[in-house]
Amino acid sequence: MGRAGRGAAGCGVNPHALVLDFGGVVSRTLFETHTLTERTLGLAPGTLRWRGPFDPDSDPLWRAMQAGELSERDYWLTRAREVGRLVGEDWTAMQTLVQRARSAEPERILRPETLALIEQARAAGCRLAILSNELDLFYGRELREQLDCLRGFDAIVDATYTGVLKPDPQAYRLCLESLGLPAQACVFVDDQARNVAGAQAVGMVAVHFDVCAPQVSCDEAARALGLETAPPAGPFTA
Numbered sequence: 001m002g003r004a005g006r007g008a009a010g011c012g013v014n015p016h017a018l019v020l021d022f023g024g025v026v027s028r029t030l031f032e033t034h035t036l037t038e039r040t041l042g043l044a045p046g047t048l049r050w051r052g053p054f055d056p057d058s059d060p061l062w063r064a065m066q067a068g069e070l071s072e073r074d075y076w077l078t079r080a081r082e083v084g085r086l087v088g089e090d091w092t093a094m095q096t097l098v099q100r101a102r103s104a105e106p107e108r109i110l111r112p113e114t115l116a117l118i119e120q121a122r123a124a125g126c127r128l129a130i131l132s133n134e135l136d137l138f139y140g141r142e143l144r145e146q147l148d149c150l151r152g153f154d155a156i157v158d159a160t161y162t163g164v165l166k167p168d169p170q171a172y173r174l175c176l177e178s179l180g181l182p183a184q185a186c187v188f189v190d191d192q193a194r195n196v197a198g199a200q201a202v203g204m205v206a207v208h209f210d211v212c213a214p215q216v217s218c219d220e221a222a223r224a225l226g227l228e229t230a231p232p233a234g235p236f237t238a
Contacts, residue, residue: 017129023139025111030079033102095140107147168198176202193208
């Protein structure tokens with residue numbers, strides 16, 4: 001279950017901006033779309049068995065990342081190389097995996113629960129921002145520009161260009177500057193605990209997004225914004 005830090009009731013300023021991580025929060029994780037990846041790349045069903053947070057005991061590389069022994073970027077670069085070998089190619093960039101696996105049907109990778117939250121926040125007049133460590137580096141600008149859900153966002157702050165990675169405090173400050181808002185006016189949502197802690201350290205309201213329970217986390221973010229919880233989103237079919 002997600003947990004909000006510095007909840008809305010304790011804020012001196014009523015939160016009126018929703019700041020989202022992209023991978024895992026707006027988009028479904030690659031762990032959740034193995035069926036789609038296998039079909040797109042021509043791999044046999046069940047070929048991809050690493051499951052990250054959905055089965056950490058069977059994914060030692062994921063556990064190492066969570067322990068801080070390697071970065072998220074290094075985790076996905078390793079997985080990209082593995083999948084590249086499966087299709088007989090040498091993939092030396094992590095974005096190759098995402099772009100090859102997802103570019104044909106980019107809208108199918110989006111998380112319906114978060115899309116509903118975005119629309120709910122937009123309808124309530126909240127400002128919207130993305131704060132990502134690797135949006136274009138990982139997904140590619142071309143794929144991002146195909147996503148209708150990101151059009152109309154007030155700010156997209158991407159370390160692909162800024163070079164400042166969460167949880168560095170400057171990453172959050174760059175986003176706040178782009179929005180022109182104080183930290184306590186923003187609800188930040190991320191699936192990595194260290195990034196949530198980084199947001200709390202600069203004074204943002206923060207929700208730890210649970211990829212295993214996305215509706216619960218979206219409801220928590222809605223409450224932090226002072227919104228009613230959204231109705232459950234429809235099921236996803238790969």
